[in-house]
Amino acid sequence: MSNDTLTPAPTAAAPRAAPAMPDGHSMTVRDLHAHYGDTHAIKGVSMGYAANQVTAMIGPSGCGKSTLLRCLNRMHEEIPGARAEGTVLLDETDIYARGIDVVAVRRAIGMVFQRANPFPTMSVFDNVAAGLRLNGVKGVDLHERVEVSLRGAGLWDEVKDRLGRPGIGLSGGQQQRLCIARAIAVRPRVVLMDEPCSALDPIATLKVEELIAALKRDFTIVIVTHNMQQAARVSDTTAFFYLGELVEHAPTDAIFSNPGDPRTEEYVTGKFG
Amino acid sequence: MSAALDALAPVAGRRRLTDRAMRALLWAGTLVALVPLVLVLWFLLQKGLGALSVDFFTTDPTGNFLGDPGGVRSAILGTLEIVALASAIGIPIGVGVALYLVEYGGQRWFAQAVRYFVDVMTGVPSIVFGLFVYIVLVVSGIGGSFAGWKGSVALALLMLPVVTRSAEVVLALVPDHLREAALALGAPRWKVILRIVLPTALPGLVTASLLAVARAMGETAPLLFTSAIVMGRSWDLGGRMNSLPVQIYNDVSSPNDQIVARAWGAALTLVALILLITLVARFIARRSRLA
Ligand SMILES: Nc1ncnc2c1ncn2[C@@H]1O[C@H](COP(=O)(O)OP(=O)(O)OP(=O)(O)O)[C@@H](O)[C@H]1O
Ligand SMILES: [Mg+2]
Numbered sequence: 001m002s003n004d005t006l007t008p009a010p011t012a013a014a015p016r017a018a019p020a021m022p023d024g025h026s027m028t029v030r031d032l033h034a035h036y037g038d039t040h041a042i043k044g045v046s047m048g049y050a051a052n053q054v055t056a057m058i059g060p061s062g063c064g065k066s067t068l069l070r071c072l073n074r075m076h077e078e079i080p081g082a083r084a085e086g087t088v089l090l091d092e093t094d095i096y097a098r099g100i101d102v103v104a105v106r107r108a109i110g111m112v113f114q115r116a117n118p119f120p121t122m123s124v125f126d127n128v129a130a131g132l133r134l135n136g137v138k139g140v141d142l143h144e145r146v147e148v149s150l151r152g153a154g155l156w157d158e159v160k161d162r163l164g165r166p167g168i169g170l171s172g173g174q175q176q177r178l179c180i181a182r183a184i185a186v187r188p189r190v191v192l193m194d195e196p197c198s199a200l201d202p203i204a205t206l207k208v209e210e211l212i213a214a215l216k217r218d219f220t221i222v223i224v225t226h227n228m229q230q231a232a233r234v235s236d237t238t239a240f241f242y243l244g245e246l247v248e249h250a251p252t253d254a255i256f257s258n259p260g261d262p263r264t265e266e267y268v269t270g271k272f273g
Numbered sequence: 274m275s276a277a278l279d280a281l282a283p284v285a286g287r288r289r290l291t292d293r294a295m296r297a298l299l300w301a302g303t304l305v306a307l308v309p310l311v312l313v314l315w316f317l318l319q320k321g322l323g324a325l326s327v328d329f330f331t332t333d334p335t336g337n338f339l340g341d342p343g344g345v346r347s348a349i350l351g352t353l354e355i356v357a358l359a360s361a362i363g364i365p366i367g368v369g370v371a372l373y374l375v376e377y378g379g380q381r382w383f384a385q386a387v388r389y390f391v392d393v394m395t396g397v398p399s400i401v402f403g404l405f406v407y408i409v410l411v412v413s414g415i416g417g418s419f420a421g422w423k424g425s426v427a428l429a430l431l432m433l434p435v436v437t438r439s440a441e442v443v444l445a446l447v448p449d450h451l452r453e454a455a456l457a458l459g460a461p462r463w464k465v466i467l468r469i470v471l472p473t474a475l476p477g478l479v480t481a482s483l484l485a486v487a488r489a490m491g492e493t494a495p496l497l498f499t500s501a502i503v504m505g506r507s508w509d510l511g512g513r514m515n516s517l518p519v520q521i522y523n524d525v526s527s528p529n530d531q532i533v534a535r536a537w538g539a540a541l542t543l544v545a546l547i548l549l550i551t552l553v554a555r556f557i558a559r560r561s562r563l564a
Contacts, residue, residue, distance in 0.1 A: 075456065080380070106456065108459075110457065111457035113453065115450060121473050121475075130468075131458035134455060134459070134465070134468055135459050135460065179454070182454075183458070
């Protein structure tokens with residue numbers, strides 16, 4: 001593999017993402033209901049996700065955070081028997097409207113999962129390029145896009161000499177950042193993350209958190225987390241869910257210092273959950 | 274030794290005895306199971322090795338009852354050709370059905386019905402497939418009477434349920450989170466299957482296919498009614514064709530000792546071929562990432 005055409009690595013240690021987009025993209029949820037067969041998991045949630053901000057979703061286990069997140073890029077309906085009703089807007093477009101192509105929705109709204117899941121048959125390079133190849137995107141300099149994405153994920157310096165090696169040969173934290181690189185390589189507008197650090201050690205977690213802070217210049221980010229400190233560190237606004245309902249959504253400082261609802265206060269102070 | 278340990282000693286003694294008895298029983302069982310296997314191999318080698326020679330592999334059976342009976346070249350070539358065509362038919366269809374079952378069918382009633390029929394097909398004796406093809410393709414005279422390709426069809430029918438069942442298991446082993454990751458990247462379902470699921474499952478699919486090939490290779494009955502035996506060599510799958518199992522079947526009932534010896538040689542050759550394929554299958558299975 002030749003790197004001749006690529007720009008030399010900058011000396012700055014801080015991860016640099018692709019050039020910031022002119023204007024960000026927001027999402028709006030209106031009266032969303034989600035079901036698994038007979039289980040009513042999301043009971044009429046309405047909220048917004050501001051452009052180029054990190055929105056954290058917290059709440060006790062089983063309150064529907066993952067379900068809501070998966071509704072935001074229509075991955076929810078991939079589960080047999082699962083369905084969702086309501087309105088989810090990406091900017092002005094209802095992604096649940098008739099005639100909307102699910103595939104296009106998922107290209108615009110990327111996802112990072114709890115467990116790092118690089119494709120086991122693919123090299124580091126191919127993993128990052130996978131989204132573009134699977135989408136049949138033409139006319140893109142793959143090498144450049146892969147490098148930019150890996151830099152964006154703060155992984156380039158660690159893997160630049162082994163782009164041809166299997167992606168599953170990396171450490172857990174590196175694999176998760178590889179998955180982030182894979183997600184941002186298709187240039188989505190929004191990146192959804194479901195407990196992206198829960199399988200990582202503190203140092204790897206710190207790296208991913210720094211990464212999230214850097215990524216929000218280019219993407220709108222929604223993150224589900226169980227870790228209150230993490231929500232406090234990375235997010236601009238925080239939404240607290242309980243039993244499938246949104247209890248409150250406010251700037252992160254307010255949620256942690258001056259919550260409006262007693263249930264939120266109990267949860268963030270660790271009294272239940 | 275403390276008093277507590279002394280008190281435990283009798284129990285431990287009885288347990289050790291039970292353990293020893295169970296071990297002996299299992300050993301004996303294993304030995305009994307191994308005896309016929311070893312005997313089969315022993316007879317094969319003892320009787321078959323003598324028949325092997327360069328001529329055995331390089332000449333066709335002459336069909337003469339007296340004088341030089343010839344070798345088994347046409348039988349080996351026939352088996353390879355017929356099984357190759359059978360694989361070309363049976364493996365893609367089998368993998369295709371398995372893909373439907375895993376990726377689209379799920380627990381739907383139609384998928385469950387397909388699973389049930391595949392199970393029934395697994396239990397159908399091979400002679401029935403032979404008869405079926407005999408009636409549908411040979412008696413009806415489609416493309417002449419007996420033909421190598423009709424034998425392939427019968428073997429493909431036999432392979433189909435075996436391939437489907439094991440491919441289904443292998444495909445189900447591909448973790449769902451990989452499919453989700455690809456779908457979340459905005460890949461259409463068919464591309465996820467083609468570019469993620471199949472490559473990930475490939476080593477297992479190859480193993481499953483090879484085991485089905487090995488199974489089909491030794492079948493006599495489906496070929497007896499469909500390809501029939503000709504002594505000379507033929508490359509033409511459209512005409513009558515020789516094959517190892519049918520050759521063995523014919524030779525072993527001959528009153529001529531030389532021809533019976535040829536049957537043993539052919540049997541040894543067939544077993545060696547099947548063993549080779551099984552070994553390759555195991556080798557690939559061991560390198561699989563999913564096991
Ligand atoms: N595949 C599924 N089938 C049926 N019910 C499900 C499924 N996934 C989730 N549920 C149910 O939907 C509700 C919400 O689940 P969800 O996974 O969204 O919770 P969560 O907030 O992400 O929890 P956690 O913090 O444990 O990840 C729960 O009651 C759960 O039992
Ligand atoms: Mg969850």
